[in-house]
Amino acid sequence: MSVVHQWIDGAPYEGTPLRIVPIENPATGKNIGEVALASKEDLDHAVEVARTAQKAWAHTSLAKRVAVMYKMRELVLAHQDDIAKAIVAEHGKDYSDAVGEIQRGRETLDFACGINAAIKGEYSFDVSSGVDIHTIKQPVGVVAGICPFNFPVMVPMWMHPIALASGNAFILKPATPTPTASFLIAELYKEAGLPDGLFNIVCGGREMVTDILEHPGIDAISFVGSTPVARIVQEKGCAAGKRVQALGGANNHAIVMPDADIEFAAKHISAAAFGAAGERCMALPIVVSVGGIGTKLAEKVAEHAKTIKVGYGIDEGVQMGPVISAKAKERIIGMIDRAEDAGATVILDGRRFVVPGYEGGHFLSPTIVTNVPRDCDLYTDEVFGPVLAIVEAEDYEEAISIVNAQPFGNGSAIFTNDGGVARRFQMEVEAGMVGVNVPIPTPVAYYSFGGWKDSLLGDLHIHGPEGLKFYTRTKAITERWPSESGTYEATMSFQREE
Ligand code: NAD
Numbered sequence: 257m258s259v260v261h262q263w264i265d266g267a268p269y270e271g272t273p274l275r276i277v278p279i280e281n282p283a284t285g286k287n288i289g290e291v292a293l294a295s296k297e298d299l300d301h302a303v304e305v306a307r308t309a310q311k312a313w314a315h316t317s318l319a320k321r322v323a324v325m326y327k328m329r330e331l332v333l334a335h336q337d338d339i340a341k342a343i344v345a346e347h348g349k350d351y352s353d354a355v356g357e358i359q360r361g362r363e364t365l366d367f368a369c370g371i372n373a374a375i376k377g378e379y380s381f382d383v384s385s386g387v388d389i390h391t392i393k394q395p396v397g398v399v400a401g402i403c404p405f406n407f408p409v410m411v412p413m414w415m416h417p418i419a420l421a422s423g424n425a426f427i428l429k430p431a432t433p434t435p436t437a438s439f440l441i442a443e444l445y446k447e448a449g450l451p452d453g454l455f456n457i458v459c460g461g462r463e464m465v466t467d468i469l470e471h472p473g474i475d476a477i478s479f480v481g482s483t484p485v486a487r488i489v490q491e492k493g494c495a496a497g498k499r500v501q502a503l504g505g506a507n508n509h510a511i512v513m514p515d516a517d518i519e520f521a522a523k524h525i526s527a528a529a530f531g532a533a534g535e536r537c538m539a540l541p542i543v544v545s546v547g548g549i550g551t552k553l554a555e556k557v558a559e560h561a562k563t564i565k566v567g568y569g570i571d572e573g574v575q576m577g578p579v580i581s582a583k584a585k586e587r588i589i590g591m592i593d594r595a596e597d598a599g600a601t602v603i604l605d606g607r608r609f610v611v612p613g614y615e616g617g618h619f620l621s622p623t624i625v626t627n628v629p630r631d632c633d634l635y636t637d638e639v640f641g642p643v644l645a646i647v648e649a650e651d652y653e654e655a656i657s658i659v660n661a662q663p664f665g666n667g668s669a670i671f672t673n674d675g676g677v678a679r680r681f682q683m684e685v686e687a688g689m690v691g692v693n694v695p696i697p698t699p700v701a702y703y704s705f706g707g708w709k710d711s712l713l714g715d716l717h718i719h720g721p722e723g724l725k726f727y728t729r730t731k732a733i734t735e736r737w738p739s740e741s742g743t744y745e746a747t748m749s750f751q752r753e754e
Pocket of ligand 1: 403406407429430432461466481485504537638666
């Protein structure tokens with residue numbers, strides 16, 4: 257069985273792993289490989305190599321850095337099929353969704369190709385007599401990216417193109433269940449001409465995260481994952497003096513107003529709730545239906561959900577794969593069971609679904625639950641599975657108060673034909689990404705991505721302009737030249753000239 261090791265200094269690196277753990281294909285339940293979890297010594301080596309490489313890279317011209325990004329973009333496109341297959345084998349999502357993930361990731365490469373324009377500083381001439389001021393954005397140094405299992409390519413790609421293009425070295429820690437695609441990306445960076453030591457991979461779980469958080473040679477950390485881990489990363493990383501951005505979990509709500517086009521809403525809600533088996537931080541697990549339309553809406557969503565072909569993501573026509581593990585499946589079923597026991601109605605039940613030929617896979621089919629009490633964990637917690645819960649509200653005011661009462665604030669959407677209500681919603685909803693008749697309002701990569709409240713700890717969002725801000729430090733330079741300033745009198749005062 258093949259073993260995935262680390263990638264350090266432009267090549268695979270065996271090092272001294274802590275232990276070796278299996279990689280499972282969630283559609284078959286069979287082990288398809290193994291991953292070696294890196295030791296602290298392996299991380300030390302990666303950091304040392306990255307620090308050395310970064311010093312030279314920071315002085316490499318923008319033109320050369322951008323040329324690597326252009327080449328990388330071309331290579332990712334050319335190798336899309338291999339990368340997508342690696343994602344499907346370890347994550348389980350369907351092939352077209354895996355391609356979609358790569359395309360979304362590539363948008364950040366597009367942004368990085370234009371970093372020379374985005375990284376420009378500011379200049380003011382003669383702020384005082386003979387004195388000019390300008391700003392430059394310099395790299396932070398060595399940055400680490402700690403990533404979740406659910407987007408093995410897109411989430412790291414929210415980070416490394418901008419980090420690298422702006423002059424940093426990058427150390428990626430992929431999620432243990434889905435490491436392989438990251439190694440294909442590492443090979444492509446090498447082929448694109450990125451100097452060795454700038455893109456490194458260390459595999460591992462909680463121990464490796466702790467080592468990264470404590471490592472004095474790492475300057476900044478981008479984390480994407482669940483909120484409890486985001487909290488640990490933010491607290492420990494900041495305590496160790498690092499710059500940290502930590503994107504957490506979600507429990508996205510959409511409001512459906514009685515004036516909405518119900519057919520349109522149902523079709524889009526079905527896709528948003530069940531796409532990637534609900535394993536997206538921008539999935540839509542909760543709908544708040546307004547004005548007594550809940551039953552009709554649930555029936556319409558169920559019509560669409562029943563047409564979704566569930567199976568092994570590589571097979572023709574499959575639109576939804578398994579969840580990541582037997583444990584995840586069991587947890588999701590437990591949440592549905594408890595909601596049912598508390599009085600909810602399961603109008604579409606995917607708990608006992610089996611895909612013929614893949615009996616060992618961790619499959620569930622789309623599940624829709626109505627009359628969900630708002631104190632059961634199916635409502636309060638992130639389900640991260642193919643389950644849609646519908647709750648009812650009398651009017652818009654009640655609906656928005658339900659949405660805003662929850663602790664997460666990643667994405668939120670409204671379905672309506674009333675522009676006035678849509679505008680109020682945009683202003684009032686407490687979420688970082690908002691959709692109007694768009695159930696998954698994921699911004700394009702030249703905007704930034706991030707939630708509010710428990711969905712993002714720290715302040716800066718990821719990728720786009722805020723990503724660039726995160727990976728750079730601004731320096732303001734005030735200058736005067738003696739040949740010219742000699743004509744002005746020196747002053748001991750701290751005041752500027754009027
Ligand atoms: P996770 O929090 O379990 O793991 C994320 C990373 O943290 C992994 O690399 C993992 O190895 C590490 N980790 C896990 N437990 C740890 C611990 N106790 N201490 C230190 N490190 C630990 O998340 P996941 O299950 O891989 O991914 C799903 C979660 O990620 C969901 O909550 C989802 O909403 C979230 N997510 C958020 C976004 C976003 O943009 N906000 C995007 C994708 C996924």
